Amino acid sequence: DAGVIQSPRHEVTEMGQEVTLRCKPISGHNSLFWYRQTMMRGLELLIYFNNNVPIDDSGMPEDRFSAKMPNASFSTLKIQPSEPRDSAVYFCASSGQDRFSYEQYFGPGTRLTVT
């Protein structure tokens, strides 16, 4: 299995621009998570989906952030408009319900820089 796939790996954009991050979870996994990592705040859960349905979006910082999961193999995290304080590494993770219940597997992350 290729693992969790994220694109792009690096994104540099100017303040005010729209940014879209993409994630392909591990095939067969039914839960998908978006995290953000910064030096100041560490790793924070933004939102997670179960069977393509958003379950908890309490970590989404504000209305500028939105996430979708149109099918079991694809999710997007969108920031519109972007701001310099959104600069961080964004990780996607997936998990399945098996005997290693809820073990999460992370993608390589997208490093976002907003200038």
Add this chain to the structure above:
Amino acid sequence: KQEVTQIPAALSVPEGENLVLNCSFTDSAIYNLQWFRQDPGKGLTSLLLIQSSQREQTSGRLNASLDKSSGRSTLYIAASQPGDSATYLCAANNQGGKLIFGQGTELSVKP
């Protein structure tokens, strides 16, 4: 609200030493606890997952323990190697997958 703390924040040891990393959590009603490794500029690699009903899990030179009543988990690394140098993160799962992370312990193993 679950809070996860890792002590120490950084640790430097000579190669070959056995070491223990600590993780504490405030809400003992966890579903499981997961230990990760993160290399600089990379994603997270899952090392061990301990279910709430388990006391420990082992993988090679790694052993993780869990004491729910005291809100503690430890990661034991035997015979440390320079390749073990990385940041180690623990994360508590209270609700079917929602992980709360500690700030991590940055480990440096000197040759």
